[in-house]
Amino acid sequence: MRDEVDDLVEAWGRERGDLDLAPVEVFSRISRLARHLDLARRDAFTAHGIESWEFDVLAALRRAGSPYELSPGKLLRQTLVTSGTMTNRVDRLTARGLVERLPDPKDRRGVLVRLTIEGKAAVDGAFEALLAAEADLLADLPGKQRTQLAGLLRSLLAPFS
Amino acid sequence: MRDEVDDLVEAWGRERGDLDLAPVEVFSRISRLARHLDLARRDAFTAHGIESWEFDVLAALRRAGSPYELSPGKLLRQTLVTSGTMTNRVDRLTARGLVERLPDPKDRRGVLVRLTIEGKAAVDGAFEALLAAEADLLADLPGKQRTQLAGLLRSLLAPFS
DNA sequence: GGCAAGTGTCTTGATGTCGAGATATATCTC
DNA sequence: GAGATATATCTCGACATCAAGACACTTGCC
CATH class of the missing domain: 1.10.10.10 (Winged helix-like DNA-binding domain superfamily/Winged helix DNA-binding domain)
Structure with missing residues (x-):
């Protein structure tokens, strides 16, 4: 399975083959997921009349x-x-x-x-809708991998606290 | 190691123990990481005089x-x-x-x-600075886990393309 | 060839956010 | 206890973005 970031890394690799693009593989995906997530949130909330x-x-x-x-x-x-x-x-x-x-x-x-x-x-209504929408986005990810993902993200996030 | 989202989930759990908060463990971390990342980007770019x-x-x-x-x-x-x-x-x-x-x-x-x-x-200068700053944020994560994380994020992101 | 629909860019008005400053009250120091 | 500093909230002006529409040119169709 290929995503937008694979294209991005490929393009940078063509132009700047001298650089290690490993960080892009992680952080670009995080930024893009956050953007898609914002849109999904917006949709879920709209149905409940809040922003x-x-x-x-x-x-x-x-x-x-x-x-x-x-x-x-x-x-x-x-x-x-x-x-x-x-x-x-x-x-x-x-x-x-x-x-x-x-x-x-x-x-x-x-x-x-x-x-x-x-x-x-x-x-309360909006939160339930949000959880439902987010659960949909996670539907393809087995529970084990979900836990693993949460753990890896925690170790990136913890230093900021 | 504990992060901001552990507190968040704990608070929601106290108030809404009836809900499955698993999606929050993943998506809240992604949103928060994206925000911290934006700030780190800003800092890295400021040194190079661009926004x-x-x-x-x-x-x-x-x-x-x-x-x-x-x-x-x-x-x-x-x-x-x-x-x-x-x-x-x-x-x-x-x-x-x-x-x-x-x-x-x-x-x-x-x-x-x-x-x-x-x-x-x-x-070119700004991109090198960005990669350096991002590499710092990843410094504590072993290469193997980094690859694993990128893979898990890809499978979440791919459906959007 | 000429008209209609499509495409590409720019303009304009509304809006939400930021950042600095204003005001009122609390707290600390001597 | 008085003065200085800190804290809490609100006000106001500047600004980047968005969304809708205007304008110019191109493409497709008869």
């Missing part, structure tokens, strides 16, 4: 557990966006009724963002 | 081989951006003297984008 950026925020709140509250600061660190972006996102999610802003009782500078009932329902 | 989007365009031309020419249409298909974006990018690369626009002798609607001498030098 990827909305899921990112709602999922962080959902994972926090009851009462599903986090500060904007914690949210932006989990989702890797800047503070201006998070303000904008929370504004739009509030307008849609999926989250609400409350004053933080412990810190008068602060605010808490809380999932509403509607927000919890939306993120 | 990631510039590399994407220049590299496509470089891979095409001498005389390093492609139409804007081919470029945008290879880099997965829209035509408006490619016009803007070629404009800026032209202003920097890294590419030039020529009329396509075969089709008077068309244009060819060609790498300049400076552009070729820039992309």
